[in-house]
Amino acid sequence: MTAFLEPLPGLLDDPLLHLPDLPPRTDVRIPPLRDPFPSRALTVLSPLEPNAPDGKQIQGGVKLGCSKNTSQAERTNPKITPADVISARDTKKPNLAISALVESSSTSQLPRLLTPSFVNLAAVENNSSFHSWPAEYSPSKRVKLDHEYHGDYVQLPKPPQKEANKRVLLLPTIVNGIHEPPPSAALLPPMELEEVKAMLDSISEPLPLPPEKMLNPEPEPADTVNHHRLKSSSPTEEMDMARNISTAVNHRPQRTWKKWSEEETQQLLKGVAKYGAGKWKEICADPELRFRDRRPMDLKDRFRICFPNTNKEKMEDVGASARSEKQLSFNPGQTRNNNVTHNLPSSTDTLSSPPSDLSPNHPSSSHFYQVPSVPLNLKVTPSDFAIAAKSRASQRVRKLWTEEEHQNLVKGFAKHGYQWTAIRNDLELNLSHRKATDIRDKFRSLFPQQYMDADSGPPAGRKNTTSAGGVSSKNNSMSSISQPATGVRHINSSNPTSDKRKPSTSFAPIPMAATTTKPLHLRTDEGPRDITTSGVEVLEITSITTTTTQESSSAVPNLTLPPLALGDNDWDWGDNKLAPLLDWEEFGL
DNA sequence: TTAGGGCTATGG
DNA sequence: CCATAGCCCTAA
Numbered sequence: 001m002t003a004f005l006e007p008l009p010g011l012l013d014d015p016l017l018h019l020p021d022l023p024p025r026t027d028v029r030i031p032p033l034r035d036p037f038p039s040r041a042l043t044v045l046s047p048l049e050p051n052a053p054d055g056k057q058i059q060g061g062v063k064l065g066c067s068k069n070t071s072q073a074e075r076t077n078p079k080i081t082p083a084d085v086i087s088a089r090d091t092k093k094p095n096l097a098i099s100a101l102v103e104s105s106s107t108s109q110l111p112r113l114l115t116p117s118f119v120n121l122a123a124v125e126n127n128s129s130f131h132s133w134p135a136e137y138s139p140s141k142r143v144k145l146d147h148e149y150h151g152d153y154v155q156l157p158k159p160p161q162k163e164a165n166k167r168v169l170l171l172p173t174i175v176n177g178i179h180e181p182p183p184s185a186a187l188l189p190p191m192e193l194e195e196v197k198a199m200l201d202s203i204s205e206p207l208p209l210p211p212e213k214m215l216n217p218e219p220e221p222a223d224t225v226n227h228h229r230l231k232s233s234s235p236t237e238e239m240d241m242a243r244n245i246s247t248a249v250n251h252r253p254q255r256t257w258k259k260w261s262e263e264e265t266q267q268l269l270k271g272v273a274k275y276g277a278g279k280w281k282e283i284c285a286d287p288e289l290r291f292r293d294r295r296p297m298d299l300k301d302r303f304r305i306c307f308p309n310t311n312k313e314k315m316e317d318v319g320a321s322a323r324s325e326k327q328l329s330f331n332p333g334q335t336r337n338n339n340v341t342h343n344l345p346s347s348t349d350t351l352s353s354p355p356s357d358l359s360p361n362h363p364s365s366s367h368f369y370q371v372p373s374v375p376l377n378l379k380v381t382p383s384d385f386a387i388a389a390k391s392r393a394s395q396r397v398r399k400l401w402t403e404e405e406h407q408n409l410v411k412g413f414a415k416h417g418y419q420w421t422a423i424r425n426d427l428e429l430n431l432s433h434r435k436a437t438d439i440r441d442k443f444r445s446l447f448p449q450q451y452m453d454a455d456s457g458p459p460a461g462r463k464n465t466t467s468a469g470g471v472s473s474k475n476n477s478m479s480s481i482s483q484p485a486t487g488v489r490h491i492n493s494s495n496p497t498s499d500k501r502k503p504s505t506s507f508a509p510i511p512m513a514a515t516t517t518k519p520l521h522l523r524t525d526e527g528p529r530d531i532t533t534s535g536v537e538v539l540e541i542t543s544i545t546t547t548t549t550q551e552s553s554s555a556v557p558n559l560t561l562p563p564l565a566l567g568d569n570d571w572d573w574g575d576n577k578l579a580p581l582l583d584w585e586e587f588g589l
Numbered sequence: 590t591t592a593g594g595g596c597t598a599t600g601g
Numbered sequence: 602c603c604a605t606a607g608c609c610c611t612a613a
Contacts, residue, residue, distance in 0.1 A: 255607095255608070255609095257597095257598065257599080257606090257607060257608075258607080258608095259599085259606075259607075260606080260607080278590095278591070278592090280590080280591070281590065281591085295608095296590075296591080297590090297591080297592095297608085297609080298607080298608075300591070300592075300593095301606085301607065301608070301609095302606090302607085304592090304593090305605080305606065305607085418597095420596085420597080421595085421596070421597090435602095435603085436596075436597080437596095437597075437598095437602085437603075437604090438602070438603080440597075440598090441602065441603085442602095590613100591612100591613085592611100592612090592613085593610105593611090593612085593613100594609100594610090594611090594612105595608100595609085595610080595611100596607105596608085596609080596610100597606100597607090597608085597609100598605100598606085598607080598608095599604100599605080599606075599607090600603100600604095600605090600606100601602100601603085601604085601605100
């Protein structure tokens with residue numbers, strides 16, 4: 001704070017800023033200040049000045065920053081010298097507007113030693129920070145232009161760099177802009193000293209560290225983390241870039257799908273053992289625990305996967321339990337179904353070798369989950385997951401899709417796009433007996449090309465359960481860049497090269513011989529949401545590969561699609577006979 | 590800030 | 602076809 005205040009001479013004529021033990025200034029040397037009027041004609045008075053015209057009268061407005069189009073030759077700025085400043089003070093006009101000084105000054109050799117009108121000259125004089133300035137800044141010596149003068153502004157001498165704090169202090173706009181008040185600045189109330197000091201305090205506070213603590217400094221696998229890259233060399237990265245843009249626009253990052261690694265899980269368990277379950281923020285902020293851009297909520301979700309049986313009602317300190325037993329385990333079998341009650345043995349020899357840094361350093365809290373009181377192990381291996389997968393609940397009985405369901409699926413996609421839940425909840429489609437994932441999987445099976453070739457991949461758009469009509473309130477909050485979410489998909493089959501393992505747009509199209517490559521119009525320019533408004537759906541699925549009743553498909557050996565038994569009329573969306581639009585009254589509105 | 594629930598991608 | 606993981610949103 002103080003270190004920041006001291007190098008700001010003249011900003012405030014505040015006795016508090018004057019060190020009492022400092023001798024009065026006798027040799028005033030005005031340092032070159034940043035040009036406060038880089039792009040404005042100096043004939044225009046600052047709106048803060050008494051005789052300044054009204055802001056509305058200023059033509060052309062004022063641009064913050066420096067005008068790069070203004071050449072040196074064009075600058076005929078009058079110069080003032082420190083002597084002028086002193087003269088102004090001696091004439092009992094310490095607050096004389098600099099512009100007045102400028103107008104009356106024409107003899108200075110110094111390059112544009114201008115000070116904004118708000119600079120109090122007395123404070124400039126009394127400030128001791130000018131004592132140590134180099135002699136080249138003395139009034140009698142011209143300032144070097146080659147390295148100190150950068151066109152539109154005069155570079156202040158660099159203060160000694162502090163080793164511990166090399167960050168660039170980013171001044172808020174209000175501070176940057178103070179060098180050049182806006183045209184309407186005269187309308188602003190005067191800034192109180194305390195406000196300025198508080199602002200400076202906030203400026204000098206350290207900036208927050210990056211939220212992510214990279215687990216591995218080395219580059220991460222492309223299939224797990226790729227959102228840090230700026231170059232777009234794959235559809236996945238393009239999507240990530242879009243998501244980054246979305247982050248900048250909506251301030252709500254859409255992160256990439258990052259699978260929890262074993263190491264990360266161990267870090268989480270260490271954190272739980274150290275702080276206790278529920279202290280996700282503390283765990284996430286622990287510098288000793290390294291996660292890959294995980295948020296406290298992510299830790300919670302991950303722990304929820306690890307310990308699905310835990311609940312707050314039991315309120316037992318996980319950390320205490322782990323500390324007492326010096327162990328903490330993750331039972332991958334006890335997943336959501338809770339069908340597995342036994343602890344799965346780890347395939348590695350880590351069960352009996354908990355990390356040594358599991359020491360309890362923090363007191364426990366009463367808001368903790370309970371963990372199974374079984375021998376705990378801190379190591380979770382992929383094999384554990386594999387074993388757990390074998391212990392799944394009995395699967396559902398397969399239920400083959402009928403042709404009617406196929407047609408309803410197509411209609412549902414035409415209506416709701418990738419909103420599988422909306423398709424499921426659409427009573428007109430009669431697919432409520434199918435799960436949303438079933439519908440999605442079936443569509444992916446029927447139209448892999450279209451599913452995979454969407455511009456930004458299958459949307460990650462989310463919807464509320466209340467959006468049975470297809471309108472998702474959550475989607476409304478999503479980025480229009482990263483998540484069209486409502487099914488605006490420019491579907492085509494022009495991207496046959498991708499890794500299916502990669503998310504979304506990186507799906508590799510399944511090779512299919514198109515017995516019927518029928519250009520369908522299953523695309524809407526506005527998405528399903530607009531369908532409800534237009535009433536007519538114009539979706540477009542180009543080169544959709546399916547079998548129709550008119551064309552034989554059995555002759556193609558590698559045909560993979562089941563027969564849809566759709567006639568031409570089924571695809572004639574111009575004669576669309578979709579379910580009637582839902583009225584607002586149906587939503588209770 | 591966290592807990593709980595929902596949705597979708599992932600992958601067997 | 603299905604379960605699960607990962608991510609997100611909202612309420613408390």
